[in-house]
Amino acid sequence: MSVPINDYVSLASVIFFIGVIGVIVRRNPLIMLMSVELMFNAANLLLIAYARLWLHNVGHIFAFIVITVAAAEAAIGLAIVVTTFRPEKYVDVDDIRRLHG
Amino acid sequence: MGDAGVTHHLLGVAGSYPMLLALWLLPLAGAVICWTYGPQLRAIAGWLVSALVGASFVLALLSWHDGTQNVAGAAGANQPLFSWMPGFDFGLLLDPLSLLWTFIITGVGFLIVFYSIGYMQGDRAFARFFAYMSFFVFAMLTLVLSDNFIGLLVGWGLVGLASYFLIGFWFERPSAVAAARKAFVINVVGDVGVMFAIFVIIAHVHSSAFGDTFAAAGTLSAAVILTICVALFIGAAAKSAQVPLHTWLPDAMEGPTPVSALIHAATMVTAGVYLIARCAPLWNASREAQLLVGTVGGVTALLGAILGTAQWDIKRILAYSTMSQIGYMIMGVGVGAYEAGVAQFFTHAFFKAQLFLGAGLVIHALSDEQDIRRMGGLWKKMPFAFWVMLTGVLSISGVPGFSGFFSKDEVIYGALAHGHPWLDAIGIVTAGITAYYMFRLLFVAFLGEYRGEAPVHTGGAGSWIMNVPVAILVVPSVAIGGALLFGGDASPWAHFFAPLFAAQAHLAASQTPAPAISENLTSVIVMMVVAIGFVIAWQRYATATAQRNAVERLRVETEKMPAVLTNLFYFDAAIDAIFVRPSQALGRFFGHVFDPRVLDGAVREIVLTAGWLGTLVRSFQTGLLRAYALILVFGAACFIAYYAIAGAAH
Numbered sequence: 088m089s090v091p092i093n094d095y096v097s098l099a100s101v102i103f104f105i106g107v108i109g110v111i112v113r114r115n116p117l118i119m120l121m122s123v124e125l126m127f128n129a130a131n132l133l134l135i136a137y138a139r140l141w142l143h144n145v146g147h148i149f150a151f152i153v154i155t156v157a158a159a160e161a162a163i164g165l166a167i168v169v170t171t172f173r174p175e176k177y178v179d180v181d182d183i184r185r186l187h188g
Numbered sequence: 189m190g191d192a193g194v195t196h197h198l199l200g201v202a203g204s205y206p207m208l209l210a211l212w213l214l215p216l217a218g219a220v221i222c223w224t225y226g227p228q229l230r231a232i233a234g235w236l237v238s239a240l241v242g243a244s245f246v247l248a249l250l251s252w253h254d255g256t257q258n259v260a261g262a263a264g265a266n267q268p269l270f271s272w273m274p275g276f277d278f279g280l281l282l283d284p285l286s287l288l289w290t291f292i293i294t295g296v297g298f299l300i301v302f303y304s305i306g307y308m309q310g311d312r313a314f315a316r317f318f319a320y321m322s323f324f325v326f327a328m329l330t331l332v333l334s335d336n337f338i339g340l341l342v343g344w345g346l347v348g349l350a351s352y353f354l355i356g357f358w359f360e361r362p363s364a365v366a367a368a369r370k371a372f373v374i375n376v377v378g379d380v381g382v383m384f385a386i387f388v389i390i391a392h393v394h395s396s397a398f399g400d401t402f403a404a405a406g407t408l409s410a411a412v413i414l415t416i417c418v419a420l421f422i423g424a425a426a427k428s429a430q431v432p433l434h435t436w437l438p439d440a441m442e443g444p445t446p447v448s449a450l451i452h453a454a455t456m457v458t459a460g461v462y463l464i465a466r467c468a469p470l471w472n473a474s475r476e477a478q479l480l481v482g483t484v485g486g487v488t489a490l491l492g493a494i495l496g497t498a499q500w501d502i503k504r505i506l507a508y509s510t511m512s513q514i515g516y517m518i519m520g521v522g523v524g525a526y527e528a529g530v531a532q533f534f535t536h537a538f539f540k541a542q543l544f545l546g547a548g549l550v551i552h553a554l555s556d557e558q559d560i561r562r563m564g565g566l567w568k569k570m571p572f573a574f575w576v577m578l579t580g581v582l583s584i585s586g587v588p589g590f591s592g593f594f595s596k597d598e599v600i601y602g603a604l605a606h607g608h609p610w611l612d613a614i615g616i617v618t619a620g621i622t623a624y625y626m627f628r629l630l631f632v633a634f635l636g637e638y639r640g641e642a643p644v645h646t647g648g649a650g651s652w653i654m655n656v657p658v659a660i661l662v663v664p665s666v667a668i669g670g671a672l673l674f675g676g677d678a679s680p681w682a683h684f685f686a687p688l689f690a691a692q693a694h695l696a697a698s699q700t701p702a703p704a705i706s707e708n709l710t711s712v713i714v715m716m717v718v719a720i721g722f723v724i725a726w727q728r729y730a731t732a733t734a735q736r737n738a739v740e741r742l743r744v745e746t747e748k749m750p751a752v753l754t755n756l757f758y759f760d761a762a763i764d765a766i767f768v769r770p771s772q773a774l775g776r777f778f779g780h781v782f783d784p785r786v787l788d789g790a791v792r793e794i795v796l797t798a799g800w801l802g803t804l805v806r807s808f809q810t811g812l813l814r815a816y817a818l819i820l821v822f823g824a825a826c827f828i829a830y831y832a833i834a835g836a837a838h
Binding site: 107110111114118119181183184187 | 455809810811812813814817821
């Protein structure tokens with residue numbers, strides 16, 4: 088009838104870890120932002136899945152909030168990337184270490 | 189406290205007395221004007237302040253009726269002014285005691301301020317001097333006119349401040365600055381004493397008014413009264429240069445001579461006498477306090493006189509004689525002979541102001557020379573100054589007929605009449621020493637040949653300004669004692685103070701047995717002792733043999749002076765050893781050990797720890813974005829692991 092909850096959890100975990108690995112190993116900030124989006128959406132998927140399971144719509148509301156935050160985060164992240172790497176030809180996050188202690 | 193239903197005891201007849209208010213505030217106006225417009229006023233400042241203080245004196249004379257009225261036991265005039273808080277009102281009180289002080293402050297003050305116009309001529313800070321003088325007169329009037337202890341303390345502090353200003357008037361001299369500071373510090377010791385007494389009074393009487401306090405004196409326990417009296421006496425001793433708080437007075441001679449005459453002889457230093465006479469009902473209730481004050485007064489009289497014999501500075505001799513004479517006054521009011529102590533204040537104000545102003549004439553003429561060894565023979569060059577000094581010396585020595593004779597006799601006999609034969613003996617001995625050192629001053633400075641190098645400038649323009657006040661002062665210092673004090677209980681003096689002290693005199697007379705020797709016999713003994721002092725001084729300084737090689741004799745006397753006298757009985761050294769050096773050591777300990785090692789050390793340790801922690805945490809702050817991500821993931825993994833394990837444990 089319906090897809091069992093375990094499948095959702097498995098899929099979301101896989102997507103989330105793809106995102107985590109992407110943030111940690113990739114050095115291109117655009118890819119890293121995309122990986123962060125993956126993690127957001129993994130979380131969204133779980134929220135919706137559990138909302139359906141328990142027939143409770145607070146999960147939907149949270150999903151919308153997450154989408155909003157993700158949009159804002161993407162906008163700001165892209166703005167940072169553009170301003171930081173405008174003079175460079177190649178983009179690499181390991182090159183910006185101005186915040187080191 | 190100030191609630192309805194509680195009756196307040198007033199010492200005077202309450203009412204509106206505009207003259208009293210005006211005579212109090214005129215000197216303040218003079219001070220404010222001189223302070224504000226000093227540079228513009230220049231020479232006018234002296235005349236202005238003289239006029240205002242003179243006007244105060246005239247108003248004081250016109251207030252005679254208000255001050256001496258006596259309605260149903262309330263003597264004098266009471267002008268309520270304002271209330272600090274319920275129960276603590278400030279007002280002016282003009283009764284015979286404060287009237288007498290007001291006469292001296294404004295009257296002698298006027299003469300001295302007028303004299304200063306000549307003495308301070310050409311000084312850079314001419315207007316500032318008169319601002320201070322005027323301010324002092326206001327402060328002193330506040331002290332004696334206040335009808336409560338708090339107002340008295342305000343005046344008490346302000347005269348100390350004025351004294352500080354005027355001792356340090358020539359602030360370019362380091363010695364003047366040191367003397368001013370010393371005077372101020374010792375006076376503050378006294379202020380604290382008075383303040384403590386006021387706290388005790390308020391705690392027990394719930395009021396600071398004189399009337400309430402004296403009305404409650406009978407209900408207080410003996411220990412409380414003794415505490416109040418001793419604390420008040422600490423203030424009186426500091427202000428009136430009583431042993432052991434006297435060391436500031438000789439140093440205070442660093443100020444200009446008119447200041448010495450007004451503040452450190454005639455008025456401010458007698459504030460202690462005023463305080464004790466004002467608080468007579470308290471002292472009458474405590475025999476121990478009377479004994480303490482009388483003894484300290486007697487000891488001060490004797491020590492001051494002995495130290496006076498060893499000085500060469502003309503102003504310091506007068507300073508020690510002031511200390512000694514105030515000792516007499518304190519002894520008088522201390523043993524309960526209030527009229528006598530106050531009489532001694534009254535005559536002393538005239539003859540000591542006269543002596544100081546006479547010394548000022550000499551110092552002025554000799555271009556600031558104050559060492560009597562470098563004077564001599566001045567009676568030919570300055571006959572006016574000689575006659576002034578001679579009459580002053582005769583009066584202070586107690587030569588019969590002069591004012592000092594009557595008041596000193598009253599004090600000495602008063603000690604005996606109130607049952608203190610030892611103080612009587614001290615008083616008699618001191619009278620002899622007084623005659624010795626005062627005639628010594630006169631003979632060395634005025635007889636023989638002139639021994640100084642400085643040329644003697646006499647006369648000159650404006651010298652009448654200095655001569656006239658001195659000449660006026662000669663009259664009371666010679667005659668006022670005989671006019672007012674002659675006749676014992678029937679004298680105008682006794683009549684004047686009858687409303688204040690009569691009841692207490694009867695009380696004391698009923699308690700003590702009649703003295704073995706009569707007042708006339710005491711007078712004769714005093715006269716003989718004075719004559720002995722005079723003869724010794726004559727033998728040592730005035731005979732033809734003594735005059736012939738005076739320079740050599742004075743040099744030998746200087747060299748042979750006993751160390752105990754040149755070191756002034758080691759009072760300064762003792763105060764230095766007991767108070768000053770331990771406090772300095774304490775200060776050094778806190779400044780050099782406690783503060784840098786303990787306080788600063790603790791703060792420094794905290795700072796170092798914070799720095800060390802910062803360095804540690806900084807090492808995580810690589811700036812590598814991916815490293816942060818890794819740490820985040822690691823942290824999240826730890827959370828998950830924790831909950832997984834905790835969940836498994838359930």
